[in-house]
Amino acid sequence: MHIQIFQGNQIGGCVTVISAVHNGKTHRIMIDYGASLPGSEVEEDFRYPWEDEPVDAVFFTHYHGDHTGRIMEIPSGVPLYMGSVARKVMTNIQEALGNSERISDADVHKREAELLKDDTRVNEFIYNGSCYDAVDLPGFHIEPYMVDHSAYDAYMFLVEAEDEACEDGYYRILHTGDFRGHGRRGQKMLTLIEAYVRRFGERTIDALVIEGTMMSRPKEKVLTEPQMQMEAAKYLKDHMYAFLICSSTNVDSLASFYQAAQMAGGRPYGRWMYVYSNYFREQLRLYTKTAGTFSTVYRFGKVGLLKEMGVARKNDRMETAMTQQELMERFGFLAVIKPADFCEEYIDMFMEAYHAGRIKQKPVIIYSMWEGYIEPGNKAENKEWTEFLSRQEQKGIKVERMHTSGHATPRMLADVIKAVDPADAIYPMHTECADDFQNLDIGNLRNRIVPQDDGSYVKI
Numbered sequence: 038m039h040i041q042i043f044q045g046n047q048i049g050g051c052v053t054v055i056s057a058v059h060n061g062k063t064h065r066i067m068i069d070y071g072a073s074l075p076g077s078e079v080e081e082d083f084r085y086p087w088e089d090e091p092v093d094a095v096f097f098t099h100y101h102g103d104h105t106g107r108i109m110e111i112p113s114g115v116p117l118y119m120g121s122v123a124r125k126v127m128t129n130i131q132e133a134l135g136n137s138e139r140i141s142d143a144d145v146h147k148r149e150a151e152l153l154k155d156d157t158r159v160n161e162f163i164y165n166g167s168c169y170d171a172v173d174l175p176g177f178h179i180e181p182y183m184v185d186h187s188a189y190d191a192y193m194f195l196v197e198a199e200d201e202a203c204e205d206g207y208y209r210i211l212h213t214g215d216f217r218g219h220g221r222r223g224q225k226m227l228t229l230i231e232a233y234v235r236r237f238g239e240r241t242i243d244a245l246v247i248e249g250t251m252m253s254r255p256k257e258k259v260l261t262e263p264q265m266q267m268e269a270a271k272y273l274k275d276h277m278y279a280f281l282i283c284s285s286t287n288v289d290s291l292a293s294f295y296q297a298a299q300m301a302g303g304r305p306y307g308r309w310m311y312v313y314s315n316y317f318r319e320q321l322r323l324y325t326k327t328a329g330t331f332s333t334v335y336r337f338g339k340v341g342l343l344k345e346m347g348v349a350r351k352n353d354r355m356e357t358a359m360t361q362q363e364l365m366e367r368f369g370f371l372a373v374i375k376p377a378d379f380c381e382e383y384i385d386m387f388m389e390a391y392h393a394g395r396i397k398q399k400p401v402i403i404y405s406m407w408e409g410y411i412e413p414g415n416k417a418e419n420k421e422w423t424e425f426l427s428r429q430e431q432k433g434i435k436v437e438r439m440h441t442s443g444h445a446t447p448r449m450l451a452d453v454i455k456a457v458d459p460a461d462a463i464y465p466m467h468t469e470c471a472d473d474f475q476n477l478d479i480g481n482l483r484n485r486i487v488p489q490d491d492g493s494y495v496k497i
């Protein structure tokens with residue numbers, strides 16, 4: 038058996054192990070070793086039998102915790118493979134947590150940051166100008182391809198596993214990881230599959246392992262990132278004092294809001310983006326230095342810190358210096374916060390400015406994360422957040438929801454399945470509704486869908 042999928046019937050925490058026989062010996066690679074997301078039925082993640090079924094290497098599709106969260110449990114001799122930006126994003130997160138006084142297990146995070154910085158453990162994918170270099174290991178040839186997801190630097194993997202029973206000696210598996218078609222880079226995926234993965238039909242893919250997050254969210258409204266940017270620009274034009282709740286790792290949506298703020302204006306100072314921590318600013322700098330070299334959309338130039346509210350600022354066009362707070366009151370802002378007490382103080386400052394008549398509009402909050410986290414009764418609901426938001430609403434502050442999913446729509450899933458045209462099997466994973474893959478518009482390919490009660494899906 039080539040493919041084993043653990044916890045494939047849930048969104049997040051899925052682990053894939055692929056095996057191959059080389060010179061009479063079984064070799065294995067693992068794709069992702071993440072933690073189950075809050076709200077999933079799993080109370081404790083399964084433990085992979087590292088001793089009995091050792092793996093030669095672990096490949097990470099992207100930096101989200103449901104794919105990387107258990108990296109510290111991987112035995113020390115196992116090499117790790119990931120994208121170079123993903124590695125830095127993760128290191129920034131772990132260093133910030135490791136240095137935080139509010140966190141009780143800071144040491145664990147410090148050790149994880151050390152692991153991520155260890156060049157003897159971590160290997161980065163290397164871009165060669167047209168695609169990423171393949172990785173060759175005993176029994177395997179692995180080709181990483183960048184995909185669009187709410188995490189930047191996310192990959193799918195084409196894995197060629199040695200198999201004497203196959204006509205040309207290889208069983209080929211395409212593992213999509215998490216992806217979508219409606220981000221700025223998403224449209225390229227189908228062309229990439231046709232040209233690089235399938236080599237215009239020259240290369241046959243035997244099995245497709247594909248995520249299906251959105252199969253359980255069919256009613257979710259899906260905007261493209263540029264569409265959301267336009268909506269945000271219109272909204273920010275009418276709302277000068279906007280707070281934003283958005284993940285520090287969702288580069289594309291942060292770019293949409295940052296660019297929207299620039300479109301909404303605020304001369305001569307411009308509409309700055311303020312963030313709640315040094316850590317957050319560090320991530321924006323990283324995206325500017327990396328993604329920003331490919332497209333100006335990802336360049337975050339005007340970024341300040343909310344905690345520097347009292348610092349005096351002056352630029353060439355201003356006659357006298359003003360404090361940051363005065364500038365924010367005069368020219369408006371887009372300020373990224375999180376639902377926490379220390380951020381509520383910033384909101385209150387501007388409510389006070391409104392009541393004192395210094396500003397003409399009330400501040401507003403844009404919520405740009407998955408709806409489920411703030412949906413009363415949803416199993417993933419974060420009560421702290423729901424309470425935070427309803428407290429702000431009680432003060433008369435409007436909470437506007439503006440979000441687009443990081444995952445593929447059912448239509449995109451069907452397009453990818455048809456483009457890959459797997460000869461042998463389709464394995465839905467990262468989904469609570471694997472059975473619904475039968476309803477996708479994929480013609481006879483639906484006969485290749487492997488039901489989740491098949492032995493390849495390891496029951497925990």
Ligand SMILES: [Zn+2]
Nearest residue numbers: 049101103215
């Ligand atoms: Zn995921």
